[in-house]
Amino acid sequence: MTIEGKALYSAVVLGATGNVGGRIVQLLIKNPRCGRVVVVTRRKMDAFAHPKVSPLVVNMDRLEEEIAPYTQGVDVALAAFGVGKGSVKMPVEEVRKVEVAYPQAFCRAARAAGARVCAEL
Numbered sequence: 001m002t003i004e005g006k007a008l009y010s011a012v013v014l015g016a017t018g019n020v021g022g023r024i025v026q027l028l029i030k031n032p033r034c035g036r037v038v039v040v041t042r043r044k045m046d047a048f049a050h051p052k053v054s055p056l057v058v059n060m061d062r063l064e065e066e067i068a069p070y071t072q073g074v075d076v077a078l079a080a081f082g083v084g085k086g087s088v089k090m091p092v093e094e095v096r097k098v099e100v101a102y103p104q105a106f107c108r109a110a111r112a113a114g115a116r117v118c119a120e121l
Helices: 019-030 060-070 084-089 092-112
Strands: 009-014 034-041 053-057 076-079 117-120
Touching: 009 019, 009 060, 009 092, 019 034, 034 060, 053 060, 060 092, 076 092, 092 117
Parallel strands: 009 034, 009 076, 034 053, 076 117
Antiparallel strands: none
16 A cells, blocks of 8 residues: 555564653554554553554563464564563563563564564564
């Protein structure tokens, strides 16, 4: 699909309920060239009630396999996922899982599904 001869793109965002991820989703919604946004979360939320947005609730420990069917044809994958100030109270292993392992699994799944761009923010 195109708008005035320019191709539309689609995106998938991990961490949309956070500060950075939420702002990214808002910018994607406003961008006329972005036709679809898949928002990956750990729990159900209604923060992005918009026709462009498709919410996807996943078990983070099975992230890669659970998002695979929903990332087919997605052009851009953005991981804005982390623990922020909560990391002070968490064991180092848990922080690494959340801030390193989950975003890496997300990018692997998105790239395997054909995403041209994957960024961890």
